[in-house]
Amino acid sequence: MTSPLVVAIDGPSGSGKSSTSRGVADRLGLAYLDTGAMYRAMTWALLQRGVDLDDPAAVASAADAVRLESGTDPLAPTIHADGTDVAEPIRTDEVTGAVSLVAAVPHVRELLVDLQRRAIGEAPGGIVVEGRDIGSVVVPDAPVKIYLVADPAARAARRAAENGGADAAATEAALAVRDQIDSTRAASPLVQAHGAVVVDGTHLTLDEVIDTIVGIVDAAS
Numbered sequence: 001m002t003s004p005l006v007v008a009i010d011g012p013s014g015s016g017k018s019s020t021s022r023g024v025a026d027r028l029g030l031a032y033l034d035t036g037a038m039y040r041a042m043t044w045a046l047l048q049r050g051v052d053l054d055d056p057a058a059v060a061s062a063a064d065a066v067r068l069e070s071g072t073d074p075l076a077p078t079i080h081a082d083g084t085d086v087a088e089p090i091r092t093d094e095v096t097g098a099v100s101l102v103a104a105v106p107h108v109r110e111l112l113v114d115l116q117r118r119a120i121g122e123a124p125g126g127i128v129v130e131g132r133d134i135g136s137v138v139v140p141d142a143p144v145k146i147y148l149v150a151d152p153a154a155r156a157a158r159r160a161a162e163n164g165g166a167d168a169a170a171t172e173a174a175l176a177v178r179d180q181i182d183s184t185r186a187a188s189p190l191v192q193a194h195g196a197v198v199v200d201g202t203h204l205t206l207d208e209v210i211d212t213i214v215g216i217v218d219a220a221s
């Protein structure tokens with residue numbers, strides 16, 4: 001591989017993309033970009049501005065003024081919106097419940113895909129990028145594409161544990177709603193990209209998933 005290595009990791013919510021991507025980037029000495037955090041940060045900024053998120057035209061016009069910055073160190077990734085560190089507020093239920101609406105607006109996706117491609121261009125040593133449309137839209141020619149999945153019950157149990165033991169059944173129902181919106185929207189729905197390798201992490205530990213993906217990257221190099 002001559003051009004900088006890009007590893008695209010897509011998959012549904014809670015499949016392990018963030019933890020796995022950080023681990024793979026750390027092991028391989030690559031940068032790391034969490035595109036879900038960018039959609040969340042955009043959602044946070046629009047909520048701060050009081051924009052009606054049910055109005056796609058209002059979302060599209062307000063989005064132009066939002067300034068997002070992503071730090072790509074896999075051991076200490078950062079996300080700022082309009083100069084504010086939003087790493088914590090983007091994980092609230094309010095943002096989580098609203099982000100799919102914002103991510104469905106084509107102009108928001110244009111803005112963020114442009115920022116994502118710029119971040120990839122600024123990582124000459126290579127980068128792991130995770131999201132929903134990385135292998136299908138953002139970097140369709142990425143030399144390594146992974147579609148990371150896990151059973152809905154496993155994903156919900158992990159998310160519930162992460163949220164201090166939240167109710168697993170309610171978490172699974174909320175994940176199902178978000179999966180449905182993310183995979184059926186018109187603009188860049190979640191799909192298994194052409195050429196992506198499916199990795200099912202349901203019965204694997206995090207380290208085993210990282211090992212599997214590092215093995216796929218090594219085989220492609």
Ligand SMILES: Nc1ncnc2c1ncn2[C@@H]1O[C@H](COP(=O)(O)OP(=O)(O)O)[C@@H](O)[C@H]1O
Nearest residue numbers: 013014015016017018019158162201204205206
């Ligand atoms: N293979 C795995 N086994 C057990 N827990 C995992 C595994 N992969 C991820 N997790 C845990 O599941 C939760 C969700 O993972 P995360 O990486 O945030 O998923 P995503 O980015 O796909 O939403 C985290 O608490 C993470 O530590």
Ligand SMILES: Nc1ccn([C@H]2C[C@H](O)[C@@H](COP(=O)(O)OP(=O)(O)O)O2)c(=O)n1
Nearest residue numbers: 013014035036037039099100103131132133
């Ligand atoms: N490239 C991306 C990344 C995320 N999104 C959407 C899909 C999700 O509903 C939100 C938040 O993504 P995020 O990866 O943070 O979600 P989870 O941590 O998996 O719950 O953004 C997207 O549409 N395209």
